[in-house]
Amino acid sequence: xxxxxxxxxxxxxxxxxxxxxxxxxxxxxxxxxxxxxxxxxxxxxxxxxxxxxxxxxxxxxxxxxxxxxxxxxxxxxxxxxxxxxxxxxxxxxxxxxxxxxxxxxxxxxxxxxxxxxxxxxxxxxxxxxxxxxxxxxxxxxxxxxxxxxxxxxxxxxxxxxxxxxxxxxxxxxxxxxxxxxxxxxxxxxxxxxxxxxxxxxxxxxxxxxxxxxxxxxxxxxxxxxxxxxxxxxxxxxxxxxxxxxxxxxxxxxxxxxxxxxxxxxxxxxxxxxxxxxxxxxxxxxxxxxxxxxxxxxxxxxxxxxxxxxxxxxxxxxx
Amino acid sequence: xxxxxxxxxxxxxxxxxxxxxxxxxxxxxxxxxxxxxxxxxxxxxxxxxxxxxxxxxxxxxxxxxxxxxxxxxxxxxxxxxxxxxxxxxxxxxxxxxxxxxxxxxxxxxxxxxxxxxxxxxxxxxxxxxxxxxxxxxxxxxxxxxxxxxxxxxxxxxxxxxxxxxxxxxxxxxxxxxxxxxxxxxxxxxxxxxxxxxxxxxxxxxxxxxxxxxxxx
Numbered sequence: 001x002x003x004x005x006x007x008x009x010x011x012x013x014x015x016x017x018x019x020x021x022x023x024x025x026x027x028x029x030x031x032x033x034x035x036x037x038x039x040x041x042x043x044x045x046x047x048x049x050x051x052x053x054x055x056x057x058x059x060x061x062x063x064x065x066x067x068x069x070x071x072x073x074x075x076x077x078x079x080x081x082x083x084x085x086x087x088x089x090x091x092x093x094x095x096x097x098x099x100x101x102x103x104x105x106x107x108x109x110x111x112x113x114x115x116x117x118x119x120x121x122x123x124x125x126x127x128x129x130x131x132x133x134x135x136x137x138x139x140x141x142x143x144x145x146x147x148x149x150x151x152x153x154x155x156x157x158x159x160x161x162x163x164x165x166x167x168x169x170x171x172x173x174x175x176x177x178x179x180x181x182x183x184x185x186x187x188x189x190x191x192x193x194x195x196x197x198x199x200x201x202x203x204x205x206x207x208x209x210x211x212x213x214x215x216x217x218x219x220x221x222x223x224x225x226x227x228x229x230x231x232x233x234x235x236x237x238x239x240x241x242x243x244x245x246x247x248x249x250x251x252x253x254x255x256x257x258x259x260x261x262x263x264x265x266x267x268x269x270x271x272x273x274x275x276x277x278x279x280x281x282x283x284x285x286x287x288x289x290x291x292x293x294x295x296x297x298x299x300x301x302x303x304x305x306x307x308x309x310x311x312x313x314x315x316x317x318x
Numbered sequence: 319x320x321x322x323x324x325x326x327x328x329x330x331x332x333x334x335x336x337x338x339x340x341x342x343x344x345x346x347x348x349x350x351x352x353x354x355x356x357x358x359x360x361x362x363x364x365x366x367x368x369x370x371x372x373x374x375x376x377x378x379x380x381x382x383x384x385x386x387x388x389x390x391x392x393x394x395x396x397x398x399x400x401x402x403x404x405x406x407x408x409x410x411x412x413x414x415x416x417x418x419x420x421x422x423x424x425x426x427x428x429x430x431x432x433x434x435x436x437x438x439x440x441x442x443x444x445x446x447x448x449x450x451x452x453x454x455x456x457x458x459x460x461x462x463x464x465x466x467x468x469x470x471x472x473x474x475x476x477x478x479x480x481x482x483x484x485x486x487x488x489x490x491x492x493x494x495x496x497x498x499x500x501x502x503x504x505x506x507x508x509x510x511x512x513x514x515x516x517x518x519x520x521x522x523x524x525x526x527x528x529x530x531x532x533x534x
Binding site: 072101102219220221222258259260261262263264266267268269270271274297298301303304 | 321323
């Protein structure tokens, strides 16, 4: 195999020194005028990509998502305050945040949380693999692991908002947002929900709201809790759940849930089943969701709020 | 609505109008109040969200305390029969009746899984109560301070604003002259904003009140 010829770093030509001194043809060039040598590139061959740990890539899952501005916000020239982020590798990660309507720059908080948590989780792959890919632990261990991850994620999300608030010289309340998150492994998944919105799972029972995840509103319809307003003990929902038989999982903001999930959590629209199936077959992208969110039947008698959905699906196993 | 979507009930906003129909309201005040109330219904019905959201009940206090309209989706209200004025000002009993009705309405929503916004109590009077009003005022004030009720006492010229103010944690407002029309249009616009507030809104900025409220 031919080897690439290694070129030497260019050297600066001798030049006149300071204070009008005559250049000395035999003296070495002044170092201050030397161009720096290229930094040797360190090859990471044989090492996994950053954050990949030792986990195998989890195949079979496809993900997509979208967040669109609601017509109520459009009329007021407000931006979309919902945000989504997801990644398929090294494992499926879904994150969604809904910025508070009463907070003036909550879209920035929602975007910051979603992107930061996706990156944070991807960087924790060496810890997540043993947690979600291994055989399920005993219930007490599972509870402790769930508590630990919840504390970690809540602290990280709150820290992201605090940092952003400090950067923008604004109170964190101006950035406040809800949060929904899911991480999938080979044997189990983890879900976190702070505030309203919905987490839907599709399994052999069909599509249904993830058990225990439905609450999230206050007494009144326009009240909920936000990431900055809780401690790691609650009020929030966090769950470690088996993935056997699960073919799809979806996170959605309350605006999207208006037409996709019954208010009491008892029913899920069959439209979601269609979307899970299409996604598993690689036929669902953001453009389908955008068209659906602005369709008349999705708008009628709704709050015209922003709508966000991020979902993962895989073909039935075995 | 297609059958592959969920047809959720609209989020409701129960509104109780508690109106003074005592003798002092005779003449132009009651006429303008009637006009304003009808205008309010029509204005709310023109809003694409509020028309599905507002459930309205009307209570009067004068010759007697009456619930002239039980909670009804505003979309179904054609108009009001004109109210007539006469008698004393049994405000306390009327407010208690309205608060009881609001509680019952919320219980009904919960029973049927219907989400709802913070209820509104709109109390309009041009005088001072002639019955025992303190308990009702304390009840409304407590709910208001707990943010479980948006209590809006409105005094027309001649009203005892100190007493009316005790029905809300935020005090009472005085109507400029007889600007019922402007007030009810503001109320309609406010309910439109509430009806458009999402579950993450937590607070709703209401429109300015300078067209009808005297400077505080």
